Structures are given as structure tokens and as C-alpha cells.
């Protein structure tokens with residue numbers, strides 16, 4: 396794996412007429428993991444989308460060395476296909492082959508249409524697709540949502556294996572994370588003065 400790097404300088408994000416955050420800096424290299432922490436609506440998903448290049452920052456820059464893979468609430472698998480064929484579509488595009496070890500326990504679900512999978516099964520499928528993409532930079536928005544304790548442990552083991560292989564990871568999560576040497580970015584520290592720290596307006 397080529398050594399990845401993800402650097403953000405002075406990032407600010409505006410949505411609608413509100414600046415959600417300002418002055419976000421990060422500099423991540425091989426093996427590192429960063430937890431984006433903060434209340435609902437503070438801007439964690441928005442930051443992930445900016446890092447992924449899906450949204451332009453209001454200010455600041457992002458530099459990236461290495462391919463990235465994203466897991467968020469949108470499942471990038473065709474709901475009408477059986478799971479095995481939906482994953483095979485991506486293997487063909489990524490020029491990868493499914494691993495023999497099946498770390499997310501999907502073999503028994505290969506014939507089930509993606510739209511019939513449970514929330515946790517869909518998340519496991521998204522994580523399997525992520526692991527197969529062989530991208531050194533992982534951007535994960537709530538990767539443990541919907542997973543039971545055992546699968547949440549397995550997902551974190553997958554993250555640790557990715558780091559051990561030289562990958563880096565940014566994780567927005569409300570779930571506790573048991574990852575070695577995890578750094579934390581407290582989004583509340585970057586809310587501009589005068590904005591609500593939880594991103595919620597006063598609707599009264």
C-alpha cells in the first residue's frame with residue numbers, strides 16, 4: 396500500500412446561511428485514526444463529505460495522497476440485485492476478488508436481494524465493499540450504526556487491520572470506539588461564535 400496522507404488546512408463549512416465550523420486542521424498519515432466527535436447537526440457528515448471531495452469547503456483546502464473509500468448512510472449497492480451479484484459488480488470495477496475469509500459473514504446472504512437485508516446486514520455489506528476497495532484512506536460516517544456488539548467488534552478489528560497495513564481512517568461516530576491511539580477532533584471547538592453548538596435553530 397502506498398503511504399497515504401490526508402491534510403486539511405483551515406477548513407470552514409457553510410450550509411444554507413450558517414457557517415457550521417471554521418478553522419479545522421488535520422494531518423493524518425499511515426496507521427493513524429481520527430474520531431470526529433460532536434452533537435447531532437454539528438457538521439461531522441459535512442466534514443466527511445468535504446474530505447471526500449463531494450462538497451466544496453466554504454474556506455480552506457484538502458490535500459490527499461492515495462485513493463479513498465467512503466462509507467456513509469447511502470448504501471452503494473443495487474437494491475434489486477442479490478447481495479453476491481451487487482458486491483461482484485464492485486469487484487469487477489475495482490479489479491479485486493472476494494476474499495476467502497468472509498470477515499463480515501455475508502456468504503449466507505449472497506442470494507438475498509440487497510433491499511431485503513436488515514440494517515446491520517446492509518452495514519456489514521458496506522464494510523465488506525469498503526475492505527475490498529483496497530483504498531488506503533477510509534472515510535467512515537457512523538460505521539457502527541446498526542451493528543450488534545459482536546459485529547461492531549469485528550468492524551473495529553477490520554479498521555485496526557487496515558491501519559496495521561498502513562491505511563488511515565477518519566470516523567464520525569456517536570458509538571464508543573475501541574481503537575488504539577485514536578485521536579479526537581472535537582467539532583464543538585470549531586463552531587463560530589454566535590452559532591448553536593448542536594447545530595439546532597431556535598424554532599420557537
Ligand SMILES: Nc1ncnc2c1ncn2[C@@H]1O[C@H](COP(=O)(O)OP(=O)(O)OP(=O)(O)O)[C@@H](O)[C@H]1O
Nearest residue numbers: 410411415434435436437438439440441442594595
Ligand atoms: N443541503 C443542506 N442545506 C442546508 N443545511 C444543511 C444541508 N444539509 C445539511 N444541513 C445542515 O447542516 C448541519 C450539519 O449536518 P451534518 O449532517 O453535517 O451533521 P452531523 O454532525 O453529521 O449530524 P448527525 O450526528 O446527526 O449525523 C445540520 O444542521 C443540517 O440540518
